[in-house]
Amino acid sequence: MVRPHLFALTEGQRWVRSFDSKADTTAAAISSVDRPAGAVLDRRMASERQTDAAGRSYVTTIKPLPWERFTVPSTDGTLEIDAVDHAPGGAF
Secondary structure: OOOHHHHHHHOOOOEEEEEEEEOOEEEEEEEEOOEEEEEEEEEOOOOEEEOOHHHHHHHHHHOOOOOEEEEEEOOOOOOEEEEEEOOOOOOO
16 A cells, blocks of 8 residues: 655655554655665654664765756767766865
8 A cells, every 4th residue: 555645755855765554654765865764753743853873974974965967068069968976085
């Protein structure tokens, strides 16, 4: 059975690695390009809170970088192409 409140977990640029739901509470492991998977609790879509201390510690110490978005011209100059790049943390 699909529960409508689960769809809010997939909003934004992130990956839902796993989830489970019971009554009005959903627990999920969600990651993004600049954050490792961590446990998130969602109660009736009222709030979402990160509960993973290890993930917070990693982000504070390593400071991962988000995607860099930019536009590049095609070889003949007639088009612009949207692109993304992800440099390793601390590389620049």
